[in-house]
Amino acid sequence: MQYDSKIPIYLQVIKFLKTDIISGQIKCGQKLPSSRELAVTYTINPNTAARVYQELEREGVCYTKRGMGTFVTEDEGVITMLREQMAEEALDVFLKSMSELGISIDEAVELLKQREE
Amino acid sequence: MLESIDVTKKFVGKTAVDGITMQLEPGHIYALLGPNGSGKTTWMKMAAGLIKPTSGQIRYNNQPISIATRNEIAYMSTEPYFYDWMTVGDVGKYYADFFQDFSMERYDYMLEKMDLDKKLKVKSLSSGMMAKLKVAATMARDAKVYMLDEPLNGIDLLARDSVMNMILMAADETKTLLVSSHLVEELESVVDKAIFIKRAQFAGMYDVEALRTEENTSLADKYRQVFSDVEMGGIQ
Numbered sequence: 001m002q003y004d005s006k007i008p009i010y011l012q013v014i015k016f017l018k019t020d021i022i023s024g025q026i027k028c029g030q031k032l033p034s035s036r037e038l039a040v041t042y043t044i045n046p047n048t049a050a051r052v053y054q055e056l057e058r059e060g061v062c063y064t065k066r067g068m069g070t071f072v073t074e075d076e077g078v079i080t081m082l083r084e085q086m087a088e089e090a091l092d093v094f095l096k097s098m099s100e101l102g103i104s105i106d107e108a109v110e111l112l113k114q115r116e117e
Numbered sequence: 118m119l120e121s122i123d124v125t126k127k128f129v130g131k132t133a134v135d136g137i138t139m140q141l142e143p144g145h146i147y148a149l150l151g152p153n154g155s156g157k158t159t160w161m162k163m164a165a166g167l168i169k170p171t172s173g174q175i176r177y178n179n180q181p182i183s184i185a186t187r188n189e190i191a192y193m194s195t196e197p198y199f200y201d202w203m204t205v206g207d208v209g210k211y212y213a214d215f216f217q218d219f220s221m222e223r224y225d226y227m228l229e230k231m232d233l234d235k236k237l238k239v240k241s242l243s244s245g246m247m248a249k250l251k252v253a254a255t256m257a258r259d260a261k262v263y264m265l266d267e268p269l270n271g272i273d274l275l276a277r278d279s280v281m282n283m284i285l286m287a288a289d290e291t292k293t294l295l296v297s298s299h300l301v302e303e304l305e306s307v308v309d310k311a312i313f314i315k316r317a318q319f320a321g322m323y324d325v326e327a328l329r330t331e332e333n334t335s336l337a338d339k340y341r342q343v344f345s346d347v348e349m350g351g352i353q
Contacts, residue, residue, distance in 0.1 A: 009305075046289065047144070048283070
């Protein structure tokens, strides 16, 4: 797994998991690996793995069943919201780079349309 | 808790460890970082009970380091210490004879995961396989503290991944892991605490995610900062 070592690792793993949930690779209501398994799979510290689940729970993306583990929410609404949120973030990054290049939003839209054709 | 209280080790003409005071808690994976010759290995050997401090004391759960604490503290040194005639399977038996807490089941499990054949002769192993074997034998012990001295040295990327996996599989909230390495980048995502040793002295302990969150700094950046004034053999 490749990480940007300047950005908190837990945030990067959260992003990977959210992307998998939005793309349907991880399904609604599906059981997630234990935080120890998560640590091994993503080559991260177990405390970081625990934090990943704490944050995802706080955001309502997953929940813990006592003694059974962590599960993805069954609420499709949460996932739709997640998708919009992540799209916004991706747009922010895109628009920031465009503005650094001196490209206006209108120009950027034009460029995107050209790309589509 | 593993505690180092003003620990100093002097060899003839050289102070290898100079007044190191620090505490290591369970539930964390610590990196022990510093250039060659900064005193990391000497400190680990003292914590393992292989050599004695000139002054000061290392304590584990309030007990001075002794034969008794050796059962709780597993140590892997940098130098290879198996006999040439041994097979990978023999290494397991050898360890089982030495350490009561050695689990053959765990050893076998790790060998399988690491793709190491029990029939292979130690003599015939590549440096990557040797590194995996050393870590597997150490981590198959059911200790409370694991100290690994340079487990990533001289091995390829895939073997490093395997070694990291073994470390992560053993880690839990009751265990203290300490890993020394020159390869700071390799440890970025795995350790949660980093201890710097500079010219035989303690030069700070940091929470690695806090460095990123609060200072926008990676562990490697911090390393460069801390050691910016240490001679690099003429090359800057």
